[in-house]
Amino acid sequence: MPLEVLTDQAAPIVRLTDVSKIYSNGVVALRGLSFSVGAREFVTLLGPSGCGKSTVLRLIAGLGSMSAGHIEWPQGKRVSRFGKPRHDIGFVFQEPTLMPWAPLFDNVHLPLRIAGESRKAARARVEEVIELVGLGGFERAYPRELSGGMKMRVSIARALVTDPSILLLDEPFAALDEITRSKLNNDLLGLWAKRKLSVVFVTHSVFESVYLSERVLVMSKRPGRIAEEIRIPSSFKRDEAFRTSGEYNAFCRATSAALHRAMEG
Amino acid sequence: MDDRSSFEPKRAEAGRDKGGEPNASAAIVVKIVAPLLVGLIFLGGWEALVRLDHVPSYIVPGPLVIAHTLISDWQTLSGSLWITLENTGIAFAAAAIGGLALAILLAQSRLIELSLFPYAVILQVTPIVAIAPLIIIWVRDTQIALLICAWIVAFFPVVSNTTLGLHSADHNLLNLFQLYGASRRQVLWLLRLPSAMPYFLGGLRISGGLALIGAVVAEFVAGTAGSESGLAYRILESGYRLNIPRMFAALVMVSLAGVLIFLVLTLVQYLVLRRWHESAVRREN
Numbered sequence: 001m002p003l004e005v006l007t008d009q010a011a012p013i014v015r016l017t018d019v020s021k022i023y024s025n026g027v028v029a030l031r032g033l034s035f036s037v038g039a040r041e042f043v044t045l046l047g048p049s050g051c052g053k054s055t056v057l058r059l060i061a062g063l064g065s066m067s068a069g070h071i072e073w074p075q076g077k078r079v080s081r082f083g084k085p086r087h088d089i090g091f092v093f094q095e096p097t098l099m100p101w102a103p104l105f106d107n108v109h110l111p112l113r114i115a116g117e118s119r120k121a122a123r124a125r126v127e128e129v130i131e132l133v134g135l136g137g138f139e140r141a142y143p144r145e146l147s148g149g150m151k152m153r154v155s156i157a158r159a160l161v162t163d164p165s166i167l168l169l170d171e172p173f174a175a176l177d178e179i180t181r182s183k184l185n186n187d188l189l190g191l192w193a194k195r196k197l198s199v200v201f202v203t204h205s206v207f208e209s210v211y212l213s214e215r216v217l218v219m220s221k222r223p224g225r226i227a228e229e230i231r232i233p234s235s236f237k238r239d240e241a242f243r244t245s246g247e248y249n250a251f252c253r254a255t256s257a258a259l260h261r262a263m264e265g
Numbered sequence: 266m267d268d269r270s271s272f273e274p275k276r277a278e279a280g281r282d283k284g285g286e287p288n289a290s291a292a293i294v295v296k297i298v299a300p301l302l303v304g305l306i307f308l309g310g311w312e313a314l315v316r317l318d319h320v321p322s323y324i325v326p327g328p329l330v331i332a333h334t335l336i337s338d339w340q341t342l343s344g345s346l347w348i349t350l351e352n353t354g355i356a357f358a359a360a361a362i363g364g365l366a367l368a369i370l371l372a373q374s375r376l377i378e379l380s381l382f383p384y385a386v387i388l389q390v391t392p393i394v395a396i397a398p399l400i401i402i403w404v405r406d407t408q409i410a411l412l413i414c415a416w417i418v419a420f421f422p423v424v425s426n427t428t429l430g431l432h433s434a435d436h437n438l439l440n441l442f443q444l445y446g447a448s449r450r451q452v453l454w455l456l457r458l459p460s461a462m463p464y465f466l467g468g469l470r471i472s473g474g475l476a477l478i479g480a481v482v483a484e485f486v487a488g489t490a491g492s493e494s495g496l497a498y499r500i501l502e503s504g505y506r507l508n509i510p511r512m513f514a515a516l517v518m519v520s521l522a523g524v525l526i527f528l529v530l531t532l533v534q535y536l537v538l539r540r541w542h543e544s545a546v547r548r549e550n
Contacts, residue, residue, distance in 0.1 A: 061444055063440050063444060097438055099455075101459045101462065101541045101542075102459075110441075110445075110455070111445045114446065114451055114455070115445070115446075142540050144543075
């Protein structure tokens with residue numbers, strides 16, 4: 001539907017313009033970085049480690065300040081019934097980042113609890129997202145009793161509990177084994193479709209970026225900026241067949257080449 | 266779900282703590298029997314030496330005489346034990362609460378911490394034996410003076426451990442709290458205090474024993490001037506009267522009280538942390 005595509009492009013959910021970040025120790029992490037993320041778009045930031053990918057996500061989330069540039073939210077941040085616009089962002093860190101002293105339910109409940117919603121009032125909502133990430137029945141389990149993949153699912157459930165319109169993921173599956181990782185990739189795509197989210201996914205894996213996203217933004221080495229952009233039409237259905245298809249291989253080769261150019265240039 | 270399967274056996278394993286494994290029960294036997302055996306050999310040797318050399322009990326009493334005194338003087342000694350334990354308990358509670366409160370205060374700002382912490386250190390490193398006489402002179406009520414002495418000795422481990430714990434909250438979790446706009450109070454209650462819990466409990470375990478030492482030292486310094494009946498006073502009194510068996514019996518009670526305090530606090534630490542902290546969870550491999 002061309003009309004919908006048009007509106008999406010007309011009103012990105014977030015737009016970064018000439019963003020620079022210089023750390024207090026003088027390291028220039030980002031310089032002149034610009035891109036935008038459309039509503040319901042799945043974007044990957046791909047780049048070598050140390051290129052400032054995580055910094056970009058943290059700036060979008062409002063953690064830390066930038067040295068120059070703008071970050072705009074053209075549609076405005078949707079103010080949910082939790083009162084604060086920042087709840088429109090879900091963040092998944094590299095590590096699961098769970099509170100080890102709290103059972104799974106309380107970990108997922110945390111964002112709502114901070115917003116002042118009691119356990120009782122939040123129950124249905126918390127249980128819904130726990131069910132959504134496939135952990136129904138584990139509400140009483142403590143993080144240390146869960147496997148690495150399950151902890152990551154908890155982390156995703158927590159990010160979704162405030163019903164955000166954009167989800168930011170910082171190399172979330174980097175520490176997981178290949179099998180768990182590809183399962184979580186598929187589940188994430190399912191969530192993205194079901195919840196009508198925008199997703200910004202940071203990774204250093206070419207294969208992951210091609211498999212997941214509609215647009216791969218290749219970042220240069222430090223100071224980071226967007227070096228190249230590769231579009232992967234959403235007409236390709238993301239499943240095991242796509243993973244073994246010639247198109248997938250072609251996209252991977254193109255992306256890989258772009259990454260090499262970015263690292264040299 | 267793939268990753269569920271890796272979860273189930275873990276739970277099942279947690280259930281078979283004691284059963285089955287001969288190695289585990291053998292380890293427990295060794296853990297109890299070995300030190301017990303050493304103790305019995307030591308006490309037996311002591312008793313034998315005292316008897317063979319005909320050492321009079323006003324110089325070195327044998328373990329049997331001490332045990333006998335412990336029973337025959339139980340009336341007097343248990344009264345003293347109770348008083349010492351009461352002082353220890355109150356001082357310990359004050360150290361735990363005061364230490365926690367001070368640690369929370371210190372964690373509020375770097376400035377407060379930098380300006381107050383040195384004085385906590387000074388209080389800690391100054392020998393209590395040296396300040397106890399002053400405190401006993403200044404404070405009219407001897408019991409309160411004793412409590413102050415015991416508190417000074419006991420509060421520092423709680424403060425320093427808890428302060429460390431409050432600062433060691435996971436940075437990503439701090440970011441998460443910031444992301445969701447948590448207030449300072451929410452960060453303290455929901456994140457910093459739970460993070461500090463293992464450190465706080467570790468501090469308590471040290472400070473429990475120190476509270477007892479502080480109470481006993483203060484009683485020694487106060488001597489006959491005040492509190493007539495703590496265990497330390499019994500030790501002094503028995504020394505003056507050359508009632509050495511009773512002196513030993515009182516000493517045994519002080520040690521046992523210390524061991525008891527340590528065990529109780531270890532149990533508390535285990536019960537609080539067993540579900541989540543690595544220190545209290547059995548390693549499964």
